[in-house]
Amino acid sequence: MQRVGIGIFGFGVxxxxxxxxxxxxxxxxxxxxxxxxxxxxxxxxxxxxxxxxLGARLGEEPRLILxxxxxxxxxxxxxxxxxxxxxxHDCLRAGKHxxxxxxxxxxxxxxxxxxxxxxxGVSIAFEAAVAGGIPIIGALRDGLCANQIxxxxxxxxxxxxxxxxxxxxxxxxxxxxxxxxxxxxxAEADPTLDVRGIDTAHKLAILARIxxxxxxxxxxxxxEGIERVTAQDIASAARMRCRIKLLARAQVSGQDIDxxxxxxLVPLEHPLASVHMNYNGIYIESSNxxxxxxTGQGAGALPTASAVLADxxxxxxxxxxxxFEAYGFVQNTTAWQCVGEREERTAxxxxxxxxxxxxxxxxIAQVLSRKGISIRSIYQGEPQTGQADIELLTYxxxxxxxxxxxxxxxxxxxxxxxxxxxxxxxx
Amino acid sequence: MQRVGIGIFGFGVxxxxxxxxxxxxxxxxxxxxxxxxxxxxxxxxxxxxxxxxLGARLGEEPRLILxxxxxxxxxxxxxxxxxxxxxxHDCLRAGKHxxxxxxxxxxxxxxxxxxxxxxxGVSIAFEAAVAGGIPIIGALRDGLCANQIxxxxxxxxxxxxxxxxxxxxxxxxxxxxxxxxxxxxxAEADPTLDVRGIDTAHKLAILARIxxxxxxxxxxxxxEGIERVTAQDIASAARMRCRIKLLARAQVSGQDIDxxxxxxLVPLEHPLASVHMNYNGIYIESSNxxxxxxTGQGAGALPTASAVLADxxxxxxxxxxxxFEAYGFVQNTTAWQCVGEREERTAxxxxxxxxxxxxxxxxIAQVLSRKGISIRSIYQGEPQTGQADIELLTYxxxxxxxxxxxxxxxxxxxxxxxxxxxxxxxx
Numbered sequence: 141m142q143r144v145g146i147g148i149f150g151f152g153v154x155x156x157x158x159x160x161x162x163x164x165x166x167x168x169x170x171x172x173x174x175x176x177x178x179x180x181x182x183x184x185x186x187x188x189x190x191x192x193x194l195g196a197r198l199g200e201e202p203r204l205i206l207x208x209x210x211x212x213x214x215x216x217x218x219x220x221x222x223x224x225x226x227x228x229h230d231c232l233r234a235g236k237h238x239x240x241x242x243x244x245x246x247x248x249x250x251x252x253x254x255x256x257x258x259x260x261g262v263s264i265a266f267e268a269a270v271a272g273g274i275p276i277i278g279a280l281r282d283g284l285c286a287n288q289i290x291x292x293x294x295x296x297x298x299x300x301x302x303x304x305x306x307x308x309x310x311x312x313x314x315x316x317x318x319x320x321x322x323x324x325x326x327a328e329a330d331p332t333l334d335v336r337g338i339d340t341a342h343k344l345a346i347l348a349r350i351x352x353x354x355x356x357x358x359x360x361x362x363x364e365g366i367e368r369v370t371a372q373d374i375a376s377a378a379r380m381r382c383r384i385k386l387l388a389r390a391q392v393s394g395q396d397i398d399x400x401x402x403x404x405l406v407p408l409e410h411p412l413a414s415v416h417m418n419y420n421g422i423y424i425e426s427s428n429x430x431x432x433x434x435t436g437q438g439a440g441a442l443p444t445a446s447a448v449l450a451d452x453x454x455x456x457x458x459x460x461x462x463x464f465e466a467y468g469f470v471q472n473t474t475a476w477q478c479v480g481e482r483e484e485r486t487a488x489x490x491x492x493x494x495x496x497x498x499x500x501x502x503x504i505a506q507v508l509s510r511k512g513i514s515i516r517s518i519y520q521g522e523p524q525t526g527q528a529d530i531e532l533l534t535y536x537x538x539x540x541x542x543x544x545x546x547x548x549x550x551x552x553x554x555x556x557x558x559x560x561x562x563x564x565x566x567x
Numbered sequence: 568m569q570r571v572g573i574g575i576f577g578f579g580v581x582x583x584x585x586x587x588x589x590x591x592x593x594x595x596x597x598x599x600x601x602x603x604x605x606x607x608x609x610x611x612x613x614x615x616x617x618x619x620x621l622g623a624r625l626g627e628e629p630r631l632i633l634x635x636x637x638x639x640x641x642x643x644x645x646x647x648x649x650x651x652x653x654x655x656h657d658c659l660r661a662g663k664h665x666x667x668x669x670x671x672x673x674x675x676x677x678x679x680x681x682x683x684x685x686x687x688g689v690s691i692a693f694e695a696a697v698a699g700g701i702p703i704i705g706a707l708r709d710g711l712c713a714n715q716i717x718x719x720x721x722x723x724x725x726x727x728x729x730x731x732x733x734x735x736x737x738x739x740x741x742x743x744x745x746x747x748x749x750x751x752x753x754a755e756a757d758p759t760l761d762v763r764g765i766d767t768a769h770k771l772a773i774l775a776r777i778x779x780x781x782x783x784x785x786x787x788x789x790x791e792g793i794e795r796v797t798a799q800d801i802a803s804a805a806r807m808r809c810r811i812k813l814l815a816r817a818q819v820s821g822q823d824i825d826x827x828x829x830x831x832l833v834p835l836e837h838p839l840a841s842v843h844m845n846y847n848g849i850y851i852e853s854s855n856x857x858x859x860x861x862t863g864q865g866a867g868a869l870p871t872a873s874a875v876l877a878d879x880x881x882x883x884x885x886x887x888x889x890x891f892e893a894y895g896f897v898q899n900t901t902a903w904q905c906v907g908e909r910e911e912r913t914a915x916x917x918x919x920x921x922x923x924x925x926x927x928x929x930x931i932a933q934v935l936s937r938k939g940i941s942i943r944s945i946y947q948g949e950p951q952t953g954q955a956d957i958e959l960l961t962y963x964x965x966x967x968x969x970x971x972x973x974x975x976x977x978x979x980x981x982x983x984x985x986x987x988x989x990x991x992x993x994x
């Protein structure tokens with residue numbers, strides 16, 4: 141049995157969760173792993189949610205952790221990237237290993253922090269930054285180490301998945317579902333980071349680095365949120381036997397990598413279509429292990445605490461350090477070429493609002509055909525007040541060709557409103 | 568970079584797969600993990616499937632591995648438990664770490680092998696023995712180390728899952744589906760180990776040891792196969808919005824643990840209902856991380872090789888050794904009480920073949936009610952030639968009460984054939 145001193149920065153939801161789990165499971169963890177985690181200090185600004193910190197010191201002075209030689213691992217459980225970044229550097233400089241749940245910090249400042257950690261001879265672990273309690277970073281790093289990852293398709297944000305699930309199940313508008321998510325605490329008062337896909341993009345950047353050894357500047361990610369998704373879109377997707385999900389996607393073809401976040405039609409048969417509510421799901425295609433799916437709760441105090449403590453044990457055992465190089469954070473990145481939207485190959489959904497007159501469908505089909513876009517399936521409902529909606533799914537095609545076709549159709553006199561388009565996960 | 572010598576026992580499907588993957592991914596593995604795996608010997612009885620063994624020595628003499636001081640890790644990729652057991656002991660005695668895909672060996676002789684490994688100061692790793700390329704042992708051991716596992720429900724045998732999927736999708740009989748599985752190589756000429764649930768039981772025993780630190784004598788597992796499943800059962804399950812899956816189940820309640828393998832009705836909404844064909848799926852409920860599902864290919868040369876090589880790296884890095892104690896193989900097992908069939912609490916399905924006359928349904932309902940069994944839903948189709956089938960689902964109840972009720976009904980003059988019963992995964 142090895143006793144390992146730890147300190148926690150941040151006594152919010154995650155910090156509180158880690159203390160709760162440590163209270164209940166410290167002995168189990170020790171029995172299983174041989175590591176006895178001793179919480180020695182909790183640093184946070186008052187007021188404190190509780191004074192029960194398992195006998196540790198509680199205060200607002202970072203030195204409670206930084207200057208305690210018995211603390212080997214600092215758990216950085218605060219959000220944001222300003223104070224957190226400074227604290228992270230302070231910890232590394234003080235020779236403390238770092239475990240964090242802060243995805244923005246790793247996605248935006250990973251390179252600089254990993255360089256600092258290497259210089260200080262310590263590790264950084266961040267399983268909790270992606271997909272909560274699902275050990276997906278461990279799976280990519282260890283379990284799939286003998287595989288080239290071909291593609292990674294994931295639902296990584298519980299808030300938006302909850303909103304989309306509610307819209308589908310109750311026929312609600314986006315605004316209604318968002319309000320309900322806020323009322324239940326699944327969405328924050330300012331939901332921007334979630335609904336605009338930024339949180340998902342942070343997580344995709346982190347996963348892509350581990351899966352593909354690629355250093356992804358956030359600006360290179362194409363990111364779309366769910367704010368434009370309407371109840372009609374959801375109903376129309378259902379008619380096409382699909383569900384709309386906010387997907388993070390990394391797909392490799394030769395030296396090209398397509399990285400994007402976008403609301404996407406997922407066929408009902410695809411395993412990700414069944415990932416509902418606030419759950420996360422990661423679908424991985426790899427060279428030897430074949431397709432795999434990992435699902436679970438992607439956020440919340442306890443799932444996140446579960447990942448933070450698994451990481452803490454990992455670091456205490458020295459396992460994290462041994463494969464630290466593998467993250468590729470501070471190594472030369474492989475010469476990947478990021479694919480732009482026009483070069484991306486994807487199946488698509490389009491809904492045209494058209495004047496109900498003969499020849500309209502033919503002229504749409506003609507434009508698509510001229511651009512090399514094949515129609516997979518098509519639906520037209522009863523016209524109302526002289527207008528009709530034509531909905532279709534295409535086979536995969538070059539993004540630029542599809543967009544050009546849609547533009548050409550919208551610029552003709554055929555459609556009466558901008559055409560609604562989504563990517564579709566059909567092969 | 569650390570060069571690690573390895574030797575392979577067995578040049579069959581799995582051994583060949585490991586060599587293939589090593590040929591393609593050796594450099595990737597080294598770049599990611601810092602471990603350069605050098606294959607130095609392959610030991611197998613001739614004739615050999617190929618002479619391309621990456622420059623290693625190829626022969627039938629175990630000493631090619633046992634006496635090569637450069638070989639630190641032996642990959643034991645042969646089936647059966649007689650020769651494999653002897654080879655395993657020889658390897659451990661020679662101070663070689665052991666990586667194996669042989670589930671029967673670990674399930675039946677785990678205790679003795681782990682004791683020998685401990686005495687020799689080496690490790691045994693066996694991720695490949697359960698669920699092929701899905702890193703489920705790593706997830707339980709590392710990713711979920713801060714969680715009490717509450718239940719584990721899994722599809723662990725691709726052959727039977729393929730047979731059940733074909734029966735459902737094509738309306739085939741069990742015999743038809745088995746023949747097709749044999750024709751495609753998914754089932755062996757002698758399918759006993761698969762279809763009787765024995766292979767699944769071996770894997771459940773291994774998972775239960777890691778999840779619950781319980782030493783499971785195989786005889787303590789209640790095991791049923793899929794041979795009795797009929798096309799009518801599958802159709803009837805579909806009418807109840809369920810699919811029949813061969814489930815391995817470990818469920819904890821206080822100090823009681825229920826361990827069994829049985830064909831079970833899985834509600835369509837349950838994540839395991841969507842695990843089709845030759846895929847495996849593991850559904851885990853734990854104290855902090857919440858419900859999680861892992862799915863992927865559970866067998867085959869490449870998925871198994873992926874797991875074997877991940878284990879090999881794990882051992883080479885010393886990670887496996889560090890948590891070796893955690894497996895609980897040779898420790899005192901916690902004082903679990905194995906639950907018998909009569910004490911098990913489960914929802915159930917029953918189909919009664921009855922004479923079509925007034926009062927029959929009432930008398931069945933009466934017996935169930937007297938035994939404390941609540942009916943959740945019921946279906947009766949059109950009677951044919953004076954007989955009818957009454958199908959029902961119950962709420963969870965004590966197994967003994969349910970069986971008593973069925974016996975009493977079958978012994979009365981009400982039914983004309985033995986009643987067909989299955990467990991159902993409804994809560």
